[in-house]
Amino acid sequence: MTNVRQLGPTGLETWIRTYGASASPGLDAVCAQKDAHTSLLYWFTDLDLAISEARQTGKPILSLRLLGRLDEELSCANSRFFRKLLYPDPRINQVLRQDFVLHWESVRPVPKVTLDFGNGRRIERTLTGNSAHLVLDPSGRIVDALPGLVSRDAFLELLAQARAFARADRRALPRLHAQAGTRRTPPPVASPSRAVAASRIAPTKHLVEMPLLRAVSVDPVDADTAQNHELHRRIHEAFAAGAEWAGLAGFVEWMYAELFQMPLGDPALGLDVPDPFEPPAPVRLEA
Numbered sequence: 001m002t003n004v005r006q007l008g009p010t011g012l013e014t015w016i017r018t019y020g021a022s023a024s025p026g027l028d029a030v031c032a033q034k035d036a037h038t039s040l041l042y043w044f045t046d047l048d049l050a051i052s053e054a055r056q057t058g059k060p061i062l063s064l065r066l067l068g069r070l071d072e073e074l075s076c077a078n079s080r081f082f083r084k085l086l087y088p089d090p091r092i093n094q095v096l097r098q099d100f101v102l103h104w105e106s107v108r109p110v111p112k113v114t115l116d117f118g119n120g121r122r123i124e125r126t127l128t129g130n131s132a133h134l135v136l137d138p139s140g141r142i143v144d145a146l147p148g149l150v151s152r153d154a155f156l157e158l159l160a161q162a163r164a165f166a167r168a169d170r171r172a173l174p175r176l177h178a179q180a181g182t183r184r185t186p187p188p189v190a191s192p193s194r195a196v197a198a199s200r201i202a203p204t205k206h207l208v209e210m211p212l213l214r215a216v217s218v219d220p221v222d223a224d225t226a227q228n229h230e231l232h233r234r235i236h237e238a239f240a241a242g243a244e245w246a247g248l249a250g251f252v253e254w255m256y257a258e259l260f261q262m263p264l265g266d267p268a269l270g271l272d273v274p275d276p277f278e279p280p281a282p283v284r285l286e287a
Contacts, residue, residue: 005030008053009042016040032071032104039087043070043102047140050103054138060166061140062100062159065252066131068110076110078131081149085221089152095159107252107264130260134248135162142251143173145235147259148228151221158232174240181236231259 004011015030023037030036032043044050047063054061064082068075086092096102115123135144143165146158161180168176235255245251257263 005032008044008049012040012042028071033083034071034073034075035083038083039093041087041093041096041102043104045104047103047105050101051136051138051140054101054136054140057101058138059099059101060138060143060163061134061136062096062102062162063134063136064102064104064131065107065134066104067106067108069106070104074110074112076131078149082131085149086152086155091156092152092159095156099159099163107256130256130262132255134251135166136248137166137170140248141170142245142248143168143170144177144239145232145251145255146228147231147235147255148224149221150225150228154225154229174242177236178240181233181240234259
């Protein structure tokens with residue numbers, strides 16, 4: 001199995017011819033993706049190898065950056081939606097397979113929380129996290145980034161745009177980003193879940209409950225699409241203004257700190273807020 005994976009995308013073809021495409025730990029290991037049978041995509045986990053493949057094929061690289069790992073069940077929520085909603089879609093799957101070299105890299109472990117319902121039932125969920133598909137030209141240089149989760153149709157459009165950016169003369173990139181940044185998507189009106197609506201009635205209680213409610217509530221994909229289009233617009237603005245980063249790692253740090261509001265250097269990713277139920281300090285009486 002290890003030798004098959006080392007063959008790259010042709011190794012996946014060899015596995016399928018030999019063992020079939022049904023769900024198996026072996027197939028997941030070859031693809032480096034949990035539930036790989038749903039999309040049958042080969043993911044590089046070594047960026048240098050991905051760049052080598054891109055140079056040989058002339059394809060741009062779609063480099064997923066995520067909290068957790070794509071080959072584990074409990075990676076960040078966005079990446080789990082990618083696996084279930086985007087990658088298996090026939091139209092998207094064909095574009096990913098034919099037009100891109102795929103790569104993923106974990107930026108840090110994903111925070112997890114255990115919910116105890118008090119009746120013997122416990123579930124584990126990820127608590128926060130965001131991910132993005134970086135777009136690199138065949139030489140491994142950043143040309144765009146697609147933040148967060150968007151709808152299938154929106155993702156297809158963004159992939160087509162990303163492919164064009166990767167093929168364009170780098171001197172034309174600022175102009176292309178400036179043009180793309182003028183397109184606006186009106187935000188949809190999304191109804192909050194009953195738990196979120198109930199929490200909002202009491203502002204103080206809402207402040208305590210909201211981080212967890214975000215973790216267990218599923219926002220409509222359309223709402224995510226509108227929000228992430230706005231984040232993408234800020235990426236367009238940065239490229240259009242000629243922003244420079246300290247390499248690919250510098251861009252990722254900027255994206256998580258400025259767009260996602262979760263600096264990767266923060267050990268708690270902003271989750272270490274004071275407990276409002278912590279007993280107050282004892283009163284000291286002066287003699």
